[in-house]
Amino acid sequence: MLSGSFALQEKPDFERFIAQDSMTVAVMDYDQLRPLLHFDNDTTYVVNFWATWCAPCVQEIPFFVQLDSMHADDPFKLVMVSLDFKKDYIRKLMPFVQERELEEYVVVLEDNRANFWIDDIDSSWSGAIPATLVYKGEQRAFFERTFHHVDELNDIIKPFLKD
Amino acid sequence: MKHLLGKLILALFTITLISSAPPAVDAYKIGEQASDFSLKNIDGKMVSLASMKGVKGYIVIFTCNTCPYAVMYEDRIIDLHNKYAPLGYPVVAINPNDPEVKPGDSFSAMQARAKEKAFPFNYLFDEKQEVFPAYGATRTPHVFLLDANRYVRYIGAIDDNAQDASSVSTKYLEDAISALQAGNNPDPAETKAIGCTIKVKS
Numbered sequence: 001m002l003s004g005s006f007a008l009q010e011k012p013d014f015e016r017f018i019a020q021d022s023m024t025v026a027v028m029d030y031d032q033l034r035p036l037l038h039f040d041n042d043t044t045y046v047v048n049f050w051a052t053w054c055a056p057c058v059q060e061i062p063f064f065v066q067l068d069s070m071h072a073d074d075p076f077k078l079v080m081v082s083l084d085f086k087k088d089y090i091r092k093l094m095p096f097v098q099e100r101e102l103e104e105y106v107v108v109l110e111d112n113r114a115n116f117w118i119d120d121i122d123s124s125w126s127g128a129i130p131a132t133l134v135y136k137g138e139q140r141a142f143f144e145r146t147f148h149h150v151d152e153l154n155d156i157i158k159p160f161l162k163d
Numbered sequence: 164m165k166h167l168l169g170k171l172i173l174a175l176f177t178i179t180l181i182s183s184a185p186p187a188v189d190a191y192k193i194g195e196q197a198s199d200f201s202l203k204n205i206d207g208k209m210v211s212l213a214s215m216k217g218v219k220g221y222i223v224i225f226t227c228n229t230c231p232y233a234v235m236y237e238d239r240i241i242d243l244h245n246k247y248a249p250l251g252y253p254v255v256a257i258n259p260n261d262p263e264v265k266p267g268d269s270f271s272a273m274q275a276r277a278k279e280k281a282f283p284f285n286y287l288f289d290e291k292q293e294v295f296p297a298y299g300a301t302r303t304p305h306v307f308l309l310d311a312n313r314y315v316r317y318i319g320a321i322d323d324n325a326q327d328a329s330s331v332s333t334k335y336l337e338d339a340i341s342a343l344q345a346g347n348n349p350d351p352a353e354t355k356a357i358g359c360t361i362k363v364k365s
Binding site: 053056113118119 | 231265301305319323324326330332335351354355356357358359360361365
């Protein structure tokens with residue numbers, strides 16, 4: 001579950017979850033994900049698009065987790081949108097989420113209309129992952145790239161937190 | 164002239180975005196003429212588009228051994244070649260990845276995979292990593308459909324369901340080829356899909 005990451009009134013109604021051991025991860029289509037990319041409040045959201053099969057994604061995950069702990073006292077939320085394949089949910093994704101302790105951040109996007117939602121998320125995105133959206137209200141920035149250090153991420157979100 | 168102005172505006176626009184833009188700033192747009200190239204095929208011979216005679220177009224696909232999306236499309240790429248090469252539209256597969264970053268995409272690994280799957284098409288190695296940036300490919304698989312004169316007519320995905328070929332609802336690439344065969348412009352001329360980044364040294 002999103003375990004307090006999102007206030008209750010902001011949480012869409014998810015109909016599907018992947019449950020394994022004591023963990024639950026929501027599976028959404030794009031209509032359900034979209035509100036998470038458009039909250040209109042004072043929180044800075046960092047939304048990372050990743051998958052367990054994507055090596056550069058896996059490499060940069062620790063920097064996102066570090067970023068989150070650096071800003072534990074700031075209006076900041078990390079969301080990690082998994083684009084894993086259905087066949088890998090139980091065998092690969094859930095063990096990974098458990099091992100890396102990512103349950104509070106991860107949601108799964110399962111929607112074949114990629115040609116629609118890639119552009120809707122950001123028209124500059126070609127569809128390659130990793131990719132990261134940073135936003136606060138109407139202020140948005142999109143990065144089709146890999147991050148190699150937490151400072152690279154921190155430099156990006158500082159102005160968002162300040163404004 | 165109009166074209167030049169467009170390029171100039173694009174260049175200015177690009178400069179303002181340079182800090183966050185992906186490296187492929189000169190990506191081909193629909194209607195532009197793609198450059199030819201000479202790349203090593205898995206049989207060791209150099210292959211250029213001009214070396215393919217009597218064709219009506221080229222299905223250039225940047226793909227690789229290692230990306231799960233590319234792997235999910237392997238059989239479909241084979242089928243595409245078998246269906247369209249006799250009609251004048253051969254598949255030209257190009258591996259753009261740096262094997263130092265992704266050892267599974269080395270030339271010998273390409274040869275092994277091609278043998279294992281009996282690839283009926285040319286599988287070329289963009290060893291100097293000069294062709295994919297010229298085309299503006301950003302992911303694998305990434306399709307560029309060219310006409311006989313190498314004008315870019317379609318860019319994007321093969322279809323709309325990577326995970327399950329039997330559940331595809333729109334075959335974007337085949338629809339684009341049909342449009343060319345009928346003398347029309349593909350619609351949509353560009354589509355997007357999730358894929359793997361092209362592997363370069365950082």
